[in-house]
Amino acid sequence: MKITLVGTGRVGSAIAFGLTINPLASELLLLNRSRDKAEGDALDLTHAAALVNSNMKIHAGEIADSKDSDVIIFTASVPFRYPEQTRLAMGIENMPILKESIPELARQSPNAIILMVSNPVDALTYETIRLTGFDPKRVIGTGTLVDSIRYRALLSTRLQIHPEDIRAYIMGEHGDSQFAASSIAMTGGERFYPSDTSREMFEKTKAMGYEVFRLKGHTSYGIAMATITILDSITYDLRHTLPVSVMVDGYLGVEDVCLSMPAVIGREGITRILHPVLNEEEQDAFRRSAEIVKQTLVDMEAG
Amino acid sequence: MKITLVGTGRVGSAIAFGLTINPLASELLLLNRSRDKAEGDALDLTHAAALVNSNMKIHAGEIADSKDSDVIIFTASVPFRYPEQTRLAMGIENMPILKESIPELARQSPNAIILMVSNPVDALTYETIRLTGFDPKRVIGTGTLVDSIRYRALLSTRLQIHPEDIRAYIMGEHGDSQFAASSIAMTGGERFYPSDTSREMFEKTKAMGYEVFRLKGHTSYGIAMATITILDSITYDLRHTLPVSVMVDGYLGVEDVCLSMPAVIGREGITRILHPVLNEEEQDAFRRSAEIVKQTLVDMEAG
Amino acid sequence: MKITLVGTGRVGSAIAFGLTINPLASELLLLNRSRDKAEGDALDLTHAAALVNSNMKIHAGEIADSKDSDVIIFTASVPFRYPEQTRLAMGIENMPILKESIPELARQSPNAIILMVSNPVDALTYETIRLTGFDPKRVIGTGTLVDSIRYRALLSTRLQIHPEDIRAYIMGEHGDSQFAASSIAMTGGERFYPSDTSREMFEKTKAMGYEVFRLKGHTSYGIAMATITILDSITYDLRHTLPVSVMVDGYLGVEDVCLSMPAVIGREGITRILHPVLNEEEQDAFRRSAEIVKQTLVDMEAG
Amino acid sequence: MKITLVGTGRVGSAIAFGLTINPLASELLLLNRSRDKAEGDALDLTHAAALVNSNMKIHAGEIADSKDSDVIIFTASVPFRYPEQTRLAMGIENMPILKESIPELARQSPNAIILMVSNPVDALTYETIRLTGFDPKRVIGTGTLVDSIRYRALLSTRLQIHPEDIRAYIMGEHGDSQFAASSIAMTGGERFYPSDTSREMFEKTKAMGYEVFRLKGHTSYGIAMATITILDSITYDLRHTLPVSVMVDGYLGVEDVCLSMPAVIGREGITRILHPVLNEEEQDAFRRSAEIVKQTLVDMEAG
Ligand SMILES: NC(=O)c1ccc[n+]([C@@H]2O[C@H](COP(=O)([O-])OP(=O)(O)OC[C@H]3O[C@@H](n4cnc5c(N)ncnc54)[C@H](O)[C@@H]3O)[C@@H](O)[C@H]2O)c1
């Protein structure tokens, strides 16, 4: 298994370190605008790897070196300047980076699975499908997985139950229009009825990315671990169900846009999209997310 | 963390090997009627442990050596002679083994958690609570965890989804009166509607223990892994939700008997029992299980 | 990665359980004289695997199903009847099993690596090379790895240092003529001078297999873990140095026989044989081992 | 097990992320000059932890919250301004940070083990022993462990042998006077004779920290993994032998200074210091390291 990681900024290098500790590939290639940063990380990680029971080759290079990658993780991006920058503005600035590198990456590895991390993740996942012409099953955005683990972490502290067993999903846009699909949330067979507590937790969840941003200037470890979890399910064909950004397949009348829904992930990418039965409020929220992301796509085109 | 494992037959020694590979304690004490078998396993496992990044002391001994154990795993038993032997008959034969060792084990380790594996597991879990006077939170039977993983394994092959994400529970007696709680089963947010397929899978599940028994003369690895999973949740206070045999707390009007329900497991034992909302058929099945196990207890007393 | 495990007796099924906990392949095929035993283990292990973060297919079958295996682990054997049976007698009885299955296994998987576990392991490793015509780099006997871990475990308890850091090797025959290569033993940079203690530990080591045998009637977990460690180094191309039985390459004038020497193990099998500088006593012991195994081979031919 | 991590800069937060993936404690407390950074990391890591099978509490706080820590990892520091800043200058600037926090940390956790990471690490390890009055067994500097893994990583690529099996040590000062103890280096029982290659590798090793620094502006992952490896050996009392900075015990006539030697590490800290037999050139190098670090200590006092 060969993984190419594009972008070794805060998120990219955290992913690379996580993969060094938990090696999911035999080769990890690091690409970055500043090649020196990628070279420095590759050396530093090679030293760390000497203490791990693995033999993953870690090196830096250029897109040409990515030939025949099995998975491409995309974290390259302009810096996020919160709060003065909107997600839309970020999308407009990131499109040139995508256009510059995605088609060439796809040419080098026509059978790769692409994991999109850069923001706005739903729009960029969609644009990646368009730019590559790849089967949408092979383009996955981290989407609301990171929001879902934040929600589960909050609920876990409250309920004193492991987050893994709190089957609660944040769905829709990885952005302000996301929603907690309470009508399908369960833990240990018990339903989760929406309550003041769960609503409070959801509001906290929605604000969490900004909160971490405010405190440390960026977010990195939660998203890195989310990305590694998706990758784990790909590498070992685990068929885990995870809420990730996918090309919506007509669910609730929505199509031609990427949004997060629970999906099964394996060695071939998305092996199945699940179709939970949502209540009406949730259905509306999903459709609203679709409109917002579609509008972002239009505005990004307009530039 | 000190673990005492009572009984190093097929199940006990498989648990011990699993714990050697995945060390959840600093000390593992093996007790067995034939001390030689326990000594042989301890030596053999010590050799295996030399290849593991751990420092768990593995040794054989007597009940007196179990002093201050944190967890006691009980697999001592008469051999199961299927099909000529009923579970009740087995219970009658196993009671003297329990009476001989459980009170003394409890005296040596008054704060231990006891994991009951021997059959009939629901009745023996109940008797262990009675014999020790322990808070029922600290006595756990493996119950239908093993049936649930068999059910999930079958469904996993059919659905091509990882068993961990198939949140389907077998509840009630670890025996013929068990039932699949279909009304609360979910995977990736999708409900699981009872169907011919799910019914067929459940029938296969119920017969699975006997099938493995017929093929290899005993069952060992599934139950060993189930036990280790419970132990993992205890050692690291993980608070996982697992269907295990517990003293029922009035759920559906049932009490004073041990049956399997989803429960949260941590360093203190059962930290919470969950109360799923079942449909009527399932509720009846749970109550039927209760009656059957109660009758077994009466008959075992009668001996 | 596809692994075929031939023989699901005590050793084989322990290996299979270890591989279920620590999955090193995407497919594990179990073959056994009694197919029912293999089927039973496959089912039981599939249930255990439902609690593991993996997706290894475990199934039973016939040699024809082993097509295109990457690794074949051979544990099929007549039962070992100690002490009335000599190793030579065992070799004579095991040759027909080898002849019956090894050539066909090799035909099905001409590029596989074969791991020989059955006894007498050095002679059977040699015969496997002969029967298959495989490059000797792809035929590995577990050899004195199991003796080395027993020796290290004993030293570890005495020195209070982790066995992994006690770089002491038992070399030569996996049998009575083995020897501890004290002149090259080190721990943390400190040499290990042969002493009464180290000699006593070695004598204990040599007797350890029989001791475990006497206590529990067979040995299984140490050898299972040794086999899994070799396999780990193959699967992930780890290039660990391990004492294993290989076709000796002229070292100390010895050739055309299999004996244990430290070797580097990777995805292609033996990637390099190391040639430690031994003292004279040790050199003589190695040559004596060579003669003994060669004589066994002659006597086995004579049958 | 409670771990307090002081300093959540590049190195500290990489350690915290590594510990989140590989949880070695039940509680991880983060302290940092800017509390916000520590709070942000704690939140971010808590989200990552939701995807890990653990229940480690991760939180930020003040020294008072560190009460009864089992291990304190110290990475607080002024920024390293290479090349205009000497190690001595760094020591002078870091002493006030040590004096401000070490005594209070020691008061809160009088039985803790302290792992020193900040530079100049040998001098600060020594000063920590002096400031706390702790038994030197409970104060460990990461020392040349990081240099040793760099050396092993380089040799591994050349020899195609896993770094773990290349038992080669860099000893002495974590600084320019360090040396490769070639006379005790071994791999798989083969001695390592000093050669042009090994000398070239050592020169590369010595320059490696600066090289990574030049490329990415800091080093983090190698040192983070080294720290986690020491911690692993402490948490599980593994008794691994590792080259770390310890109070030298008269070895080669050296005392009253901290330098790196191979030592055994367990739950109590340094359980034993090993005394390899070095050749004369190496002995001289060790004594030279001692003088250099002693001089640094004098100059730091003069400050
Ligand atoms: N999906 C999520 O949940 C989530 C969470 C956190 C961050 N993010 C997004 O991840 C992205 C990365 O965040 P970060 O904090 O690591 O940013 P960063 O600024 O630290 O890193 C971005 C890196 O991309 C590199 N880069 C820019 N253009 C490139 C190109 N053409 N080729 C290769 N490399 C290039 C830069 O050199 C830089 O190293 C951002 O878009 C951020 O918004 C997403």
Ligand SMILES: NC(=O)c1ccc[n+]([C@@H]2O[C@H](COP(=O)([O-])OP(=O)(O)OC[C@H]3O[C@@H](n4cnc5c(N)ncnc54)[C@H](O)[C@@H]3O)[C@@H](O)[C@H]2O)c1
């Ligand atoms: N709960 C489940 O899902 C489940 C699954 C499989 C097996 N089991 C049960 O687990 C038990 C063990 O099964 P097994 O296959 O290992 O049986 P086994 O016969 O192989 O082993 C039982 C062991 O208990 C020992 N023993 C008997 N009396 C003892 C005593 N007083 N003190 C110490 N040791 C004593 C015996 O020497 C023997 O080694 C059985 O009751 C079996 O029905 C339960």
Ligand SMILES: NC(=O)c1ccc[n+]([C@@H]2O[C@H](COP(=O)([O-])OP(=O)(O)OC[C@H]3O[C@@H](n4cnc5c(N)ncnc54)[C@H](O)[C@@H]3O)[C@@H](O)[C@H]2O)c1
């Ligand atoms: N190398 C070592 O260090 C080491 C250590 C322990 C055991 N061993 C050897 O491993 C072998 C297995 O030991 P065990 O305790 O598991 O023995 P066992 O008798 O329990 O198992 C042997 C299995 O081989 C099967 N078998 C026999 N002929 C077969 C064939 N033609 N095809 C498929 N399966 C066949 C049998 O049905 C049985 O299940 C023995 O030779 C033993 O001496 C080696």
Ligand SMILES: NC(=O)c1ccc[n+]([C@@H]2O[C@H](COP(=O)([O-])OP(=O)(O)OC[C@H]3O[C@@H](n4cnc5c(N)ncnc54)[C@H](O)[C@@H]3O)[C@@H](O)[C@H]2O)c1
């Ligand atoms: N031993 C080694 O092999 C090795 C390797 C790399 C780095 N280092 C050393 O580790 C140290 C940290 O390096 P870095 O790159 O993380 O630096 P950094 O500047 O990124 O982080 C240092 C952190 O310490 C914090 N800090 C300063 N004073 C503090 C105080 N009194 N209390 C709490 N926190 C305080 C700062 O706020 C900052 O977050 C440096 O001394 C560096 O030289 C050692």
